Amino acid sequence: MSESLAWQPSLTEASPSLFSTSFCVLDLETTGVGGESAITEIGAVVVRGGEVEKKFQSLVNPGIRIDPMITAITGITNEMVAEAPGIASVLPSFLEFAKNSVWVAHNARFDIGFLKR
Helix, strand or coil: CCCCCCCCCHHHHHHHHHCCCCCCCEEEECCCCCCCCCCEEEEEEECCEEEEEEEEEEEECCCCCCCCHHHHHHHHCCCHHHCCCCCCHHHHHHHHCCCEEEEEEECCCHHHHHHHH
């Protein structure tokens, strides 16, 4: 351990309540960033005490075509989502999965904005 960090308490010493809190770490893939864009995948893990407790992953049929540029970024193709459920079917399962957890996302404003649509 670095000497500059040696003085810091461990997570359990610093805040036992944080150690016992469930965090849902969320990531979405979408067809783009604009108002007409839609979710193509939801991925998440619930972490408690530094351990992954459960995982969630679902492709989502966005109801619109995925631009080849987006496929190049995400790896998600139109063929992959063609038979996937729509967001109205996936969202309730995800919300149940994430229930009672603090949500964490790299770009939370973006991801939560899409989930609220």
